[in-house]
Amino acid sequence: MKVLVATEKPFAKVAVDGIRKVVDQAGYELELLEKYTDRSQLLDAVADVDALIVRSDIVDEDVLSAAHKLKIVVRAGAGYDNIDLKAATAHGVVVENTPGQNSNAVAELVFGLAVMAVRNMYNGTSGTELKDKKLGIHAFGQVGRNVARIAKGFGMTVNALDPYCPDEVMTQAGVGSVHDVKDLYAGNDIVSLHIPATPETKGSVNYELITSLPKNGVLINTARKEVIDEAGLARALEDRPDIKYVADIKPDNASELTEKFAGRVFFTPKKMGAQTAEANINAGIAAANQVVAFLRDGVDRFRVN
Ligand code: 3PG
Numbered sequence: 679m680k681v682l683v684a685t686e687k688p689f690a691k692v693a694v695d696g697i698r699k700v701v702d703q704a705g706y707e708l709e710l711l712e713k714y715t716d717r718s719q720l721l722d723a724v725a726d727v728d729a730l731i732v733r734s735d736i737v738d739e740d741v742l743s744a745a746h747k748l749k750i751v752v753r754a755g756a757g758y759d760n761i762d763l764k765a766a767t768a769h770g771v772v773v774e775n776t777p778g779q780n781s782n783a784v785a786e787l788v789f790g791l792a793v794m795a796v797r798n799m800y801n802g803t804s805g806t807e808l809k810d811k812k813l814g815i816h817a818f819g820q821v822g823r824n825v826a827r828i829a830k831g832f833g834m835t836v837n838a839l840d841p842y843c844p845d846e847v848m849t850q851a852g853v854g855s856v857h858d859v860k861d862l863y864a865g866n867d868i869v870s871l872h873i874p875a876t877p878e879t880k881g882s883v884n885y886e887l888i889t890s891l892p893k894n895g896v897l898i899n900t901a902r903k904e905v906i907d908e909a910g911l912a913r914a915l916e917d918r919p920d921i922k923y924v925a926d927i928k929p930d931n932a933s934e935l936t937e938k939f940a941g942r943v944f945f946t947p948k949k950m951g952a953q954t955a956e957a958n959i960n961a962g963i964a965a966a967n968q969v970v971a972f973l974r975d976g977v978d979r980f981r982v983n
Contacts, residue, residue: 679706679973680747681966682727684720686735687948688712689754693958697731700966704974724748729969731962732760734949739765750972752980754965755780755952756820757902759875763983772972774980776964778820783957784900784926785824787950788870789832791924795868795896799941806894809833814856814866816883818843821900822872826853837866863890868898875902885910889918899925900951915939926951 681701683694694710701708711723717740724730724745730737731752742748742765750772753761758775766773789808797805813829815822818840826836830852837854839862845855856862863869869891873879884907888897895918899906908931915921915935921942928945929935935943952961971977 679704679728680709680726681706681729681731681969682709682711682723683731683962684711684714684723684735685731685733686712686714687733687953689733689958689962690955692955693962696959696963697966700963700970704970706970706973729973731965731969733952734760737761737766742766742769742771745769745771750774750969752776752965752968754961757874758982759902759904767983771983772978772981773983774965774968774972774978775982776961776968776980779961779964780952780954780957781820782824783954784821784951785828786954787926788821788825788898788900789828791898791900791926791944792868792870792896794944795898795922795924799944801941808868810835811868812837812866814838814862814869815853815872816859816862816869817872817874817901818848818853819872822870823851825870825872826851837862859887860890863887863895864892867892867894868896870898871901871905873901873905875904880904881907881910883907883911885914888914888921888923891918891921894920894922896922896924899923899927901927903927903929911935912938915942 698708714720721744724741728747729750731754733754737751748771753775756775756777761773763773811834813834813836815825815838818838829836837856838848839856839859848855883905908929924944926946926949932945968980
């Protein structure tokens with residue numbers, strides 16, 4: 679059996695070593711395709727593999743039809759919007775993710791971005807502190823829960839909205855439950871986005887929500903750029919000169935925003951949330967173990983299609 683790790687944005691070496699160990703122990707063969715610059719390299723590499731481990735790499739109909747022997751794709755991470763689930767199902771390919779494995783890394787970056795925003799992007803002027811401020815968490819999944827835990831250490835008041843999470847889970851975490859999305863934005867100094875990119879959520883963080891933020895509000899996006907209505911965001915930043923937007927994902931209108939709203943917007947050049955050795959090890963090795971469990975024993979506990 680051949681397992682391909684195809685990562686345009688590679689894992690730390692220590693994570694690749696861990697993946698190799700798991701694959702070797704199972705008696706399978708590991709192939710690596712890192713930092714590829716052309717899709718044709720991925721299409722060639724998948725031709726004879728039984729399993730594929732990816733990060734945000736696009737796995738669409740083209741990839742699936744080029745992968746004649748493919749049985750399983752594991753997205754080493756949380757969001758699987760980069761994988762065409764329908765096409766995978768049609769090709770008889772199981773798709774899994776590794777929920778929770780990189781969530782602390784993403785949550786820590788939220789605070790890297792939050793401090794940067796409230797300290798005016800470190801421009802030397804007086805900013806504010808996070809202590810005693812209100813934090814609104816938009817979706818209380820694995821990342822959202824880690825964000826809440828860390829926010830407590832900063833002395834913040836934490837509220838969350840998540841129609842899929844029972845209020846008791848939030849109460850137990852010392853987090854207030856909010857049931858109307860507008861209240862989440864209007865009632866918190868900082869809102870941190872943790873919703874997945876789905877047909878329902880795409881473009882849902884719009885002008886109306888962003889301009890509901892209180893004075894000097896900050897919107898943090900370590901989720902997906904697609905959840906933002908980018909034209910609405912530009913309009914909101916124009917109409918509300920007190921608002922800031924900091925993100926781990928470059929929006930499509932990044933150059934317009936950077937030019938017009940210098941000092942109030944920040945984007946990482948490449949998605950950095952899960953780029954820690956720990957997250958790479960956790961997600962990469964979990965993915966390798968899931969591949970082996972599936973190929974050897976048919977276990978598909980983390981299947982998403
Ligand atoms: C995820 O969905 O797990 C995160 O966005 C991390 O994505 P990455 O593996 O491409 O860094």
